[in-house]
Amino acid sequence: MARLAALLVSLAMLMAAVTAARVERAGAGFYTPPSPSTCGLKIGYYHDKCPHAEAIVKGVVAAALHRDPGVGAGLIRMLFHDCFVEGCDASVLLDPTPANPQPEKLAPPNNPSLRGFEVIDAAKDAVEAACPGVVSCADIVAFAARDASFFLSDSRVSFDMPSGRLDGRYSNASRALDFLPPPTFNLGQLVANFAAKGLSVETWALFTSDASLLASPATAKMVVDNANIPGWWEDRFKTAMVKMAAVEVKTGSNGEIRRHCRAVN
Numbered sequence: 553m554a555r556l557a558a559l560l561v562s563l564a565m566l567m568a569a570v571t572a573a574r575v576e577r578a579g580a581g582f583y584t585p586p587s588p589s590t591c592g593l594k595i596g597y598y599h600d601k602c603p604h605a606e607a608i609v610k611g612v613v614a615a616a617l618h619r620d621p622g623v624g625a626g627l628i629r630m631l632f633h634d635c636f637v638e639g640c641d642a643s644v645l646l647d648p649t650p651a652n653p654q655p656e657k658l659a660p661p662n663n664p665s666l667r668g669f670e671v672i673d674a675a676k677d678a679v680e681a682a683c684p685g686v687v688s689c690a691d692i693v694a695f696a697a698r699d700a701s702f703f704l705s706d707s708r709v710s711f712d713m714p715s716g717r718l719d720g721r722y723s724n725a726s727r728a729l730d731f732l733p734p735p736t737f738n739l740g741q742l743v744a745n746f747a748a749k750g751l752s753v754e755t756w757a758l759f760t761s762d763a764s765l766l767a768s769p770a771t772a773k774m775v776v777d778n779a780n781i782p783g784w785w786e787d788r789f790k791t792a793m794v795k796m797a798a799v800e801v802k803t804g805s806n807g808e809i810r811r812h813c814r815a816v817n
């Protein structure tokens with residue numbers, strides 16, 4: 553919990569750098585691509601198809617965090633690690649098989665540190681019991697990350713998560729290495745990594761931390777100011793989560809609703 557609180561605080565502080573970075577880069581002709589839309593996703597997508605789907609996931613996440621608050625951090629990170637590799641399609645959840653022995657979840661950025669898989673399994677089981685074959689694992693990952701943010705923020709981060717994603721059928725560890733940024737990346741590399749997914753400098757900075765901000769009096773002041781404006785960071789975090797959760801989503805014929813989140817149908 554302390555670790556997540558520290559992470560959230562550092563994330564909040566980082567927005568201070570954004571303005572400076574943007575101004576500097578704008579001067580250099582830096583291009584920030586448009587943020588992705590919600591790509592056919594819809595708030596309340598399951599309203600008619602499975603009315604209690606979101607409430608069921610939230611209940612499972614609440615119970616899991618009650619047992620182990622730290623797993624909430626894992627669920628937030630899981631959305632990021634899913635969306636940046638093949639889009640938000642639950643490809644990170646697929647287990648190895650003889651035909652596919654090295655899925656994403658075995659790649660070093662995920663293995664062994666990514667956690668929360670069993671919470672997604674429990675949520676899927678509960679949702680399947682209510683509405684078999686209706687709710688995708690990709691949507692469950694997105695709902696779970698939203699719900700974890702809600703509980704870990706003492707309900708300050710509360711937002712609608714559009715849904716309607718389909719689950720992918722492809723997962724390869726090498727793609728996780730291609731797209732998940734290592735901690736050794738410098739600022740330019742991180743911004744480029746996010747831009748490649750249609751996400752802006754602001755979105756990147758919200759999710760990143762850099763103690764060097766505190767070294768400069770100008771950015772340090774911004775850090776303090778930003779940390780002191782109630783709700784400022786939370787509002788941006790909500791928007792950033794929704795944008796990230798729309799990266800390269802599958803909504804047409806290129807996906808499926810998995811029966812089990814760890815295996816393709």
Ligand code: HEM
Pocket residue numbers: 555559622624625626627628629632665666667733734735736737742759760
């Ligand atoms: C921008 C580039 C990023 C880098 C280089 C990065 C790197 C890392 C690393 C190295 C860890 C520690 C993993 C371990 O326990 O060994 C971590 C944890 C974490 N990251 Fe990131 N991360 C990035 C972006 C993000 C984003 C976008 C999010 C959220 C949307 C996020 C959320 C988290 C969370 C919540 C944890 C703690 C996970 C846990 O305790 O289970 N990170 N990150």
